[in-house]
Amino acid sequence: MNKKVLVTGGAGYIGSHVVRQLGEAGYDVIIYDNCSTGSAESLLFGELIIGDLADTKLLYQVLSQHKFSAVLHFAASLIVPESVARPLDYYSNNTRNTLNLLECCSLTGINKIIFSSTAAVYGEPEQIPVTELTPTQPINPYGRSKLMSEWLIQDYAAVSNLNYVILRYFNVAGAEPRIRIGQISPNATHLIKVACDAALKRRSELLIFGTDFSTPDGTAIRDYIHVEDLASAHLDALRYLEKGNQSEIFNCGYGAGYSVREVVERVKAISETDFPVIEAKRRPGDPACVMAESDKIRQVLNWQPKYNQLDTIIATTLAWEMRKKAKQNHLVSRIF
Incomplete structure (x- = not known):
């Protein structure tokens, strides 16, 4: 079985923990990241390609060169107050760049994607705790940009052979137990x-x-979730798709x-x-x-x-x- 995967945003906080677990599980990992908030120092496995999802020429070249079995898509902006102040930046980096990725996946025949989404798509839910069937009513541009990305993935999957797992994160914190990697962004607001x-x-x-x-x-x-448990959810999702299972959406919280x-x-x-x-x-x-x-x-x-x-x-x-x-x-x- 082909075990080569692309991880967008893999040099970031959550992505780097997933890359480490993928490497330890025997996957061949290529990381595509512009390192605007991530760092090569966080990567314990894999090969880093410095690139932006807005650069569709480079993105297509990378996807064409490698025979990826799946893409794990983390690259995004994620600070809620910033999204309120700069909404166009969030729709550009989160939503439009997801569209770029899907178009390149379509052209290169990649049919499995795991998408990093957020509990922000639920907005102010009327019932707690929220389930995957809770209405999605985001109250900020960050949540809306992520929900729009979910819709892009779902709509494309409906007319293609793409299978997806969308993981809606709750509040992520913690560091790898051996304390080799953790959150590095100096502007983190968590x-x-x-x-x-x-x-x-x-x-x-x-x-x-x-x-x-x-x-x-x-x-x-x-609801806080340890980054290691969140990372393991991605490997579980990847194995789920590798078995040919149908597309699904999952909450990731405790x-x-x-x-x-x-x-x-x-x-x-x-x-x-x-x-x-x-x-x-x-x-x-x-x-x-x-x-x-x-x-x-x-x-x-x-x-x-x-x-x-x-x-x-x-x-x-x-x-x-x-x-x-x-x-x-x-x-x-x-x-x-």
């Missing part, structure tokens, strides 16, 4: 990462955006929600530090509560998460950020 930065004194304070949500403590509630205040308190406890917490206004496009119903992925793909504890997610994030800090301090000491 709560657990930002709180760990505050614990390590990289930030003078932590901002809580919104304390007037309709939740028990007034702060937003999210079905457990934690408020912003709860997460902050756990970060303080695990790091054994305290840091100032400042209450601020809500950010545009933030829903009050989003939690996953994950029965479908567990039953259909036999997905079995191993790191589904909030403390584990926080501890690996903190360990990764401490490793980064130590490495930066070492570099500074060498320079001076």
